[in-house]
Amino acid sequence: MRLHTKQTISFCLNAVRKGLKMQGLSYAQVAEVMGVSEATIKRMLHDDSIRFDRLLTLCNLAKLSMAELMAQAEEKPASHSYFTDAQDAAFANYPQLLAFFSLLAFEKQSPDDIAHTYDLSPSECYLYLRALENIGLIKLLKDDKVQFLFNLPIGFSPTSLVLKRTLIDKVNRSLETFFSEPESEDFALVKPLHLPTNVHIKMLEELSQIVDKYAQMSEVFGHEGDAVTREVLIMNYLDVPEPELALKPVPKM
Template identity: 35%
Template sequence: MTPSKKLQQCLFLLKRKLKDQNITYQQLANRLGVSLLTVKRQLNSEEIAFSKLLAICDSVGIEFHEIWQQVEAQKPEHTMFTKEQDNAFCRFPNLYQYFVELFVNKKNPQQIQIEHKLTAVSSYLYLRKLEEIQLISLSVGGKVSFLVSAPLGFMKSTKFVFKEIQNALFEVSNRLFDDENHEDFVLVKPLMLPDELRAKMYKETMELVSRYAELSESYFTQSEHPSHHFVVCGYRKDDINLGFKITNITNFD
């Protein structure tokens, strides 16, 4: 959830608390020493100064931190790519990258065309394909409107996700054996755990990664910070000897 959306949610919860306590806008205006119009404008604006928000809470005896905790506890509903969209991205990975430039990186078609040295025809075909799979709509003048909203992601067990996982695992494997110092974080830890405890570990790992992913998507997609791929893999290994068998030998030369 972006800071702007969190602020809007704070205002929504604050207005609901005012209603629960039977505090009218006029009563709130009297306590703040401002006009009724000012109160209405503040509570229904897209932006409000943090100091004014605190002043409203204090004037009616509402603890701001309680409202903020409720906002933080809310998990945004993810919009999922459809099967048709997943198939298109799996077949045309470059189409997915184009959509990322539009949707995540907030670039317009002209910027993408220049940066990626696309022809006008190619740029048009990308946009029309995204419109065809109902991710965007194009106006007569070529203006792009998104038909989806963040947070946006893939459903489990989709073709594109499997392909991305496969590519990521290959990339990690290749990087381990080249001669460059990538300063990558790599951890391999054999574990022998009951199914319940292993499932708990997976769940906690997912929750931790999801929190950092939300920070990344909400605050840092437009930053100059380098991009990192975080690959987590857990699987059952039947051979407790890590794949190395004890065999007959003649020497160790």
């Protein structure tokens, strides 16, 4: 499958759920056909990591073409959602909470797996889960199971405090690396530009298109062994005039 795989599968599953309903098929009937439990079918229909063969079977039962659905999904713009201000503030104040959430939501690790890997006690793991529940990202179920209360893709808004702190940290670390390793492959370009607003906007659009082009290539090459991780940071800001040069007092020589 091509880029945005999880988004594509989520799009297909949403269409399958509607298709099964239109065909008058209950979860119990689908479960019987596929030889699994009804609970498994319910999970399967919301699992963006579902096996290809199972997704194909579900499409067939819903009288849908999987190829056509995927083509539609690739053409459909991503419906991106953002963390709320309260969620952003919680992650900014407690970076470890964001790390726990990322493992849980993006890497699909169970609470038990996270606790085992990071040596968390059951009570410590529970506190993380309750914190995520308190800011409305999950709902705690029985046996420490969780229900996600958000849709992927999700991220930080342009005004996010977490994003600002992360950017500041990246800029500082990048500058340290750049100046401490002058023989490295790092590249920096500072170019003051005097441009009309419309020309300036056109330049930014072209830069964005170039970066997007190579970002898509990155998703392909990222699975190959010779790919090297690099980061590109483009900053655009209004120039702040230097303070006027003061020649007094005159230094004593």
